[in-house]
Amino acid sequence: MTYLIEPEKDTQAEMNACVKGVVSPCCSTYCPLVDCCGLFWC
Amino acid sequence: MGLKESRYNFFFDGEKGAKLAFNSMTGALAQIEPNKWPIIQKLLADPNREPKNQTEKELLESLKYGGFLIDGDFDELAYLKVMNRMARFSKDLLSLTIAPTMKCNFACFYCYEVKSGLTMSKKVQEKIVDFTRKRLPGAKGLGVVWYGGEPLLAFSIIESLSEKLLELCGEGDIKYSAQIITNGYLLNPDKARRLSELGVASAQITLDGPPKIHDKRRVLANGKGTFKKILENIKTASEFMRINLRVNVDKTNMSETVKLLDLLEKEGVRKKVSIYYARTTMHSDVCVDPKDAYMSLEEFNREHICSMRELVKRGFDAWQKPKRKTNVCNADALNAFMILPEGKIHKCLIGTGTLGISCIGSVFDGDFNHNYNRWLSLDVFEEERCVNCKILPLCMGGCPAVSFGKSRETERICEFHDEDTLLEHMRLFVEYRVSLKDKTAKEVRA
Numbered sequence: 001m002t003y004l005i006e007p008e009k010d011t012q013a014e015m016n017a018c019v020k021g022v023v024s025p026c027c028s029t030y031c032p033l034v035d036c037c038g039l040f041w042c
Numbered sequence: 043m044g045l046k047e048s049r050y051n052f053f054f055d056g057e058k059g060a061k062l063a064f065n066s067m068t069g070a071l072a073q074i075e076p077n078k079w080p081i082i083q084k085l086l087a088d089p090n091r092e093p094k095n096q097t098e099k100e101l102l103e104s105l106k107y108g109g110f111l112i113d114g115d116f117d118e119l120a121y122l123k124v125m126n127r128m129a130r131f132s133k134d135l136l137s138l139t140i141a142p143t144m145k146c147n148f149a150c151f152y153c154y155e156v157k158s159g160l161t162m163s164k165k166v167q168e169k170i171v172d173f174t175r176k177r178l179p180g181a182k183g184l185g186v187v188w189y190g191g192e193p194l195l196a197f198s199i200i201e202s203l204s205e206k207l208l209e210l211c212g213e214g215d216i217k218y219s220a221q222i223i224t225n226g227y228l229l230n231p232d233k234a235r236r237l238s239e240l241g242v243a244s245a246q247i248t249l250d251g252p253p254k255i256h257d258k259r260r261v262l263a264n265g266k267g268t269f270k271k272i273l274e275n276i277k278t279a280s281e282f283m284r285i286n287l288r289v290n291v292d293k294t295n296m297s298e299t300v301k302l303l304d305l306l307e308k309e310g311v312r313k314k315v316s317i318y319y320a321r322t323t324m325h326s327d328v329c330v331d332p333k334d335a336y337m338s339l340e341e342f343n344r345e346h347i348c349s350m351r352e353l354v355k356r357g358f359d360a361w362q363k364p365k366r367k368t369n370v371c372n373a374d375a376l377n378a379f380m381i382l383p384e385g386k387i388h389k390c391l392i393g394t395g396t397l398g399i400s401c402i403g404s405v406f407d408g409d410f411n412h413n414y415n416r417w418l419s420l421d422v423f424e425e426e427r428c429v430n431c432k433i434l435p436l437c438m439g440g441c442p443a444v445s446f447g448k449s450r451e452t453e454r455i456c457e458f459h460d461e462d463t464l465l466e467h468m469r470l471f472v473e474y475r476v477s478l479k480d481k482t483a484k485e486v487r488a
Contacts, residue, residue: 001104003107004073005069
């Protein structure tokens with residue numbers, strides 16, 4: 001079993017850091033805002 | 043407590059008989075050799091039995107590492123819920139999308155905006171500074187998106203507001219970041235440099251295909267084409283900021299995007315931009331209505347994969363790994379607002395003209411109206427379909443405005459978050475990784 005993408009492991013501190021996601025106003029194919037490829041990734 | 047299988051596991055076919063394993067919670071992607079797959083199936087079915095040999099022991103550890111097997115008492119859904127609440131109701135960041143003007147020098151047929159033609163007054167600008175000052179205490183960062191209309195038509199407002207917002211952040215040791223969404227026509231080197239000085243780190247610019255196509259879709263108000271000037275501006279602006287190149291697609295231009303890539307390569311722009319495709323839809327009643335041209339979600343997903351594959355093949359900066367979302371967008375977050383030139387505060391950009399509930403107040407008001415609570419009380423964890431969906435960590439329910447009937451479109455938002463599309467993207471990543479390896483090996487040999 002070979003990892004091509006490593007798992008993201010959260011600690012409480014990382015969970016707090018995730019809140020940074022709020023700054024990015026994307027995303028969906030509906031949304032005309034930034035950095036949106038249209039599917040799952042921001 | 044023993045181990046159990048994660049509810050967010052995907053196992054699917056890779057190349058040459060290999061299996062691929064993806065976990066939407068941890069984002070891990072692993073390749074499983076064909077001879078290991080039967081062992082892994084047994085381990086997943088009964089993770090608490092004693093490993094019979096070293097191979098089983100190692101595979102068990104590997105499954106735990108990727109989050110495919112988790113502690114028996116770990117409630118993944120509860121964890122997602124906490125993450126979601128923390129992100130949505132955090133005050134760590136204040137996010138402002140500011141439209142200094144609703145004027146636009148373009149007349150794109152698919153534009154969803156109601157062109158009020160308003161430009162922000164000094165009074166509104168002052169009120170935005172007051173609004174920001176009031177909401178910044180306790181925040182670690184301020185994120186600003188300049189939007190419009192065409193924001194560069196109100197460049198002096200961007201300059202003066204940026205200076206004031208930067209000053210506010212400086213007083214409180216708060217990190218400032220900014221982006222701009224512009225058609226790119228006015229983004230000359232002087233403006234790009236100045237924006238960069240004002241903390242604007244990236245620009246989203248749209249090209250809808252090669253000149254022949256783009257110049258029919260994204261025209262100046264007088265009908266003239268814009269491609270040549272935008273491309274020149276992208277080249278120079280990329281010296282100062284990151285350029286995210288958006289390509290709005292429908293049935294009429296999707297197949298022509300390859301020609302755009304040819305041109306970008308020829309013009310030396312490939313390494314200067316990140317590129318992505320977005321589907322045009324009937325966002326509002328103000329869109330001119332070429333219904334036949336719009337792609338269904340299914341059509342878009344199919345075409346999008348092909349287009350992504352082409353981008354990856356050509357070495358464009360396009361593929362990104364799927365990331366777990368904590369919340370969807372500004373609309374579902376406590377401390378994120380869009381401000382229009384007249385000072386109205388909205389939650390949803392698309393709904394500014396046509397979705398009444400989008401407006402939550404004004405910078406002239408002391409408080410928000412009841413619409414604010416309606417946005418914030420939306421809860422994906424009350425949706426049975428979402429709670430039972432294996433893609434929930436990557437989607438978090440999709441566009442919140444759909445819940446309020448924002449769009450004329452009747453499709454459910456999650457239809458484009460289908461598993462097949464996701465897995466096809468993961469396969470594409472494997473191809474991408476192999477192509478990168480090949481390229482590196484060739485470079486080393488050379």
